[in-house]
């Protein structure tokens with residue numbers, strides 16, 4: 001005998017009486033607070049909605065037992081509960097806050113799908129109502145911001161008109177004649193949901209009775225999922241909560257930038273311009289410093305027996321930005337080789353004047369074989385970053401030794 005689905009006739013039914021047909025031990029059930037013993041309960045009738053068609057299951061209570069899960073098994077609805085129940089009459093109570101939230105999101109999804117289809121020719125291929133995020137997957141060209149805003153505006157206009165949401169029954173052919181678009185594979189009498197003058201879609205889910213109860217609809221981000229476009233949305237209390245979180249975030253950003261929330265964008269633009277200007281002046285200062293330091297180092301370092309000048313230095317407590325211009329400056333002097341590392345960051349730059357005639361790329365390769373890191377370059381100029389900055393001096397000593405061979 002199939003379970004009588006009370007939510008089909010009245011999706012607002014929160015408590016109901018039913019006859020318990022069966023209660024048998026089930027596999028232990030994993031809850032957020034640990035795994036608990038569980039039983040499978042069959043009733044002759046139920047207001048509990050099972051997970052199906054993109055809408056999550058209801059929770060609540062049957063007698064004193066907590067309902068942990070509800071699912072379809074052929075024509076039966078199976079309730080998973082955390083206590084054994086005795087045969088006889090039982091009372092069920094649906095967690096209404098959770099269910100009504102699902103009804104708002106689900107009816108809102110119908111409305112949004114209808115707007116995407118009717119106004120922009122974008123069919124919905126699937127949807128998902130999550131605990132945090134609700135999404136619709138659309139097929140076709142990428143929905144632009146104008147499309148997303150247009151759909152949000154049109155859907156909210158129908159919310160404000162508070163149109164009735166009706167349930168219709170009929171065979172697939174009868175519903176098709178009434179404008180039901182979606183292909184349906186099920187046989188027999190089907191159930192369809194209709195928003196007056198907006199949409200008729202086959203659906204077995206639970207809905208609010210008029211569009212006004214959906215509450216405000218917010219359309220969020222759109223991203224590509226395989227060949228389709230996934231659009232996030234939120235309705236009713238959820239939309240209010242999300243808008244509130246966005247507001248708090250904007251307040252926090254304004255506080256951080258010491259400005260009013262509506263001035264945050266201008267303040268970010270200003271901070272970015274300042275950052276770019278600082279970067280430019282830092283680079284100029286580094287270049288000047290590099291030129292002065294290089295001149296000093298060249299003067300202080302004598303040439304070796306082979307006529308080459310090797311300047312090896314581990315820089316510390318200095319800006320790593322100095323490494324590159326300093327090596328470049330040093331390599332401008334004939335027969336000069338610069339080996340520089342930065343102790344804090346493990347950055348390494350080797351450069352030479354071509355007249356020095358070494359193969360720095362080959363030397364770096366050998367150094368990195370001993371001291372792990374990533375890098376590369378040409379015969380005359382190489383850069384690398386060591387995996388462990390603490391081994392900077394070791395890498396420098398290794399390179400010096402290789403130069404002497």
Ligand SMILES: [Zn+2]
Nearest residue numbers: 193203204205
């Ligand atoms: Zn539906």
